[in-house]
Amino acid sequence: MHKRIMMIKGDITHLPVDAIVNAARTSLRSGGGVSGAIHRAAGPKLKKLCQQQRHQQGACPTGHAVITDAGNLPSRKVIHAVGPVWRWGWRATLKQSQLASAYQNSLLLAVEHGLQTIAFPAISTGHYHFPRLLAARIAITTVRDFLKSNPVISQVIFVCFSERDAAIYQTSLDFYLKGEDDLC
Template identity: 35%
Template sequence: MEFNLPNGVKVELVKGDITELEVDAIVNAANSYLEHGGGVAGAIVRKGGPIIQEESREWIRRYGPVPVGGVAVTSAGALKAKYVIHAVGPRCGREPVEKIKDAVANAVLKADELGLSSVALPAISTGIFGCPYREAAKLTLEAIKEVAPRLRSVRRIIVCLYTDELYKVFESIFKEIFK
């Protein structure tokens, strides 16, 4: 499913493995310390190689923890992408779920700042961070719609969902937001 925004940005919803996409950057649903053990983060390091974790630790040594809603960037190792943008989403129940919107917006804006044309995002905070799918979908897609008019280089934004259940929820919200 896809939608073209007036400023030439295409937003796509796909079901699949984000590590297999041919895009300039993939977004990792990260924790503040960029330790990539499980979920999307673990899959990215397993496929991209240990360099991603090594660069993440170096980033933390230099700059400290990434705040909720913030981002950090590393290379993508052996992945098809050039970069991994690590976006820290909220831990639902402990931090405001609305921070998903900040994480998504900052990830897409970072891709634009890097001069990239395509970026793929997962469903940030819906795994071990426990955010409800519907709320996460709404916040993710609203963030994309709001930042799209400011983009200079990003022309393709993919929201990549790993399960049928996540895809169906995002699809229903996608139809509401991108009528």
């Protein structure tokens, strides 16, 4: 039996899952990091789909997500989740809530579209400077809590590109999923 929540070190653009999540900008335009890698691997079709999405609905607010086809990727869909830009101070609680919402809204879209396997990058931890350990806690606990009441999704994979992120996510998974035999 496979783990329902797991972490792998690798390239999210190579995974043959139902959906991969793009750490997107509000404009849905390609950026650096994982967003740039996803757009490059998906080809020009993804850019066109994102433009169509923008024209239909406007910008995607922080904490929200939209779904498109995946272009040339081995996944069926791309869920574009907009995480917050981190800044220390009085808005830290809001930023944490927005990050949790980005994960939750991605999962809701997956359920709505009948997608069973989904892969997440470490949303907001690159160019948006969200503290990695805090981001891992939010991601893992949000996914854990969502899966407890949503059996449609059979597997969530956290995909970390760097050794540093992989170590943080694996340690966090071990801690936050302790005793959750139905999820790990």
